[in-house]
Amino acid sequence: MAKSTKPTGKAAAAHAVSPLAPKTFPKLPPLAGVRLATVAAGVRYQQRTDVLLALLAPGTQVAGVFTNSKTASAPVLWCRDKLKGREARVLVVNSGNANAFTGRAGQEGVQEIAGEAAAVARCRPDEVFLASTGVIGEPLPTQKITKVLAGLALQGAPGNWRAAADAIMTTDTYPKAATATALIDGVKVSINGIAKGSGMIAPDMATMLSFVFTDANLPASVLQECLSAGVGPSFNSITVDSDTSTSDTLMLFATGKGGKHTAIAKASDNKLKDFRRALDAVLLDLALQVVKDGEGAQKLIRIDVTGAQSDTAAKRIGLSIANSPLVKTAIGGNDANWGRIVMAVGKSGEAADRDRLKISFGGHVVAEHGMRAAKYSEAAATKAVAGRSVEIAVELGLGKGAARVWTCDLTHGYIDINGSYRS
């Protein structure tokens, strides 16, 4: 039965649930080869689960993409290195502390947690993957995490997806998950994913934290190719506030414990087409849930850029619009201020011709031929930006480059949350 997405934790309820939250938490099936357990370890938050342990079947293959930040967190550095081994047996995630910019102690903390997790799961430390999210620069209370791992390993059970999504939240106002099934050569496989936001979200890197699991039997190299391709139009096409996290982590685990299917050696194998479609759908679903829970978000804004000189140019223009505080505040205020779209196109640095530019809000053309559209209607334009979902289209008229990006509006809620997050 579908459950409400309303968070139950005390701290999670500090900010009202985003009006863009899905009505219900999706029903994720148990996934063969994945056991989950969570606990309130008191890393930072009180009375709220904050450590997730995922136990993975022997032979589970792993892929990942991570932040390009030059000040990446200790867990990111660890995971990036351990990915070479291609196999994963354990995933440990904590919320409340990012273990970023925590120096040698932070690195040692990662080693201690990996060591303890390996001991309880009877695997090698380099088969343990880790992620931490929360405040940057605070020393990680490593012991609080290591001491709960043995208990979590005993509790580990299939099907705790809601609890898993809850345990990794920070300022998120609702837990985020998505699921899909696909056929590989006629054999059904499942994909389950969870994610958390909800500030310090910027694209062109990876995302905040997201973990996707499948029972398909796919080698790490194939997983990596699927994941690297899938992150472009999903997590790398969203932005909340243009700020890129030190902890961005997106990982994909394949246990191979679902139905037996043909061996797949290459991501380009035609038999993988349906799996990739399903994976892309899960990634996009999770990415959009992150934007919808952007700090203070009241509206989801989709921006389609077409006619640019290249896809790269289109994406840069789309992000210039999506990251503009003036565009985001105007839409938050139900103001169809299309002049700010003109500004954001102009500042992107990409080729644009004022007289070929065409801008629409919700299908209503507001500007073309270098000026306000002849059929411009203030009422129609305002209506197009007044709802929960706003669609902006920008046609450059220069070439065939296209991109779609998503963001949210910038509201008082963002200021409230971020003026006092740490303290």
Place this chain on the structure above:
Amino acid sequence: MAKSTKPTGKAAAAHAVSPLAPKTFPKLPPLAGVRLATVAAGVRYQQRTDVLLALLAPGTQVAGVFTNSKTASAPVLWCRDKLKGREARVLVVNSGNANAFTGRAGQEGVQEIAGEAAAVARCRPDEVFLASTGVIGEPLPTQKITKVLAGLALQGAPGNWRAAADAIMTTDTYPKAATATALIDGVKVSINGIAKGSGMIAPDMATMLSFVFTDANLPASVLQECLSAGVGPSFNSITVDSDTSTSDTLMLFATGKGGKHTAIAKASDNKLKDFRRALDAVLLDLALQVVKDGEGAQKLIRIDVTGAQSDTAAKRIGLSIANSPLVKTAIGGNDANWGRIVMAVGKSGEAADRDRLKISFGGHVVAEHGMRAAKYSEAAATKAVAGRSVEIAVELGLGKGAARVWTCDLTHGYIDINGSYRS
């Protein structure tokens, strides 16, 4: 006598005066060769002056720097073109409408205003310079401006600097002006400047509107070199919201009607050293006034980046910090969240070594050696960000590159102003 900087206009008082406003409006001397007049023409605002006419002595030399926006306004395109003529006789500025993205009608409006201004000043249209600031995309009510020019030309008088600074304001909460004197080869010359902000302010381009006048006798080529050099560490080192205007205009006019001094043919002439120092001081003063009146600003934030691989890298890192919504909201909330400085350094794309990075707030070292500083004091760090003026220092430890940039905090005031600016 010094006057209060409190605006007197009805609309200008809609938002409280920035707490960072100078206590008094500076005393600008009349400048030989410059006559000023303003009027409430009803371009957009009611009961508020919105057109400025500056009449310049024959032979006045002119230089300018403009926005790099690909969707620059009609007046910017006009001025950039007319700068080739090197001489200026009239400057017409209106607030309330940017005449940007207004198509052929916008261009024709510029021609009409220049034609009428030339007629009343008895000069050629290409000696008329124009600037418009306000809403983008609204058709400019050209007639409202052309019909007041003859009257303004009759009123034009030396010394109306306060009125001139008032007339060009939009969301500014106080008028901005600066003055300085300098010696050129022993002869005293004066420099007066005015500027307006206060949103859509981003660097790497020019600025919003600023006009600087001197009675020195300097050729356009020398003025241009001085101005282009001076804009780097002043207007191009400030940001309010990372959004670059379509109207950014900074112009420098030299009437040559002050005391007679030696002819100067090159900007590098040693006799020009004191003039350039004074000009740079005026530019920086105006630029800082723009930041201090950033929409919603409650604090002025200075960011010094040192030890970067190059000055360019240092500036990019400084701006990455200065444009980070998370940094700006934290400081607005008196939260010494130095982890967000780490994040902003990391996302800049410039070389950074976590373990060499050193971050200070108001001289108090908060982070070094890849972690929180051993002598870190929460009380000292909080005190450093709690005042009206916040100083952040980032030492990269990699090279000799340095830059200083300024920004303001991000507060509820910014959301209030920009959620309903157009309507």
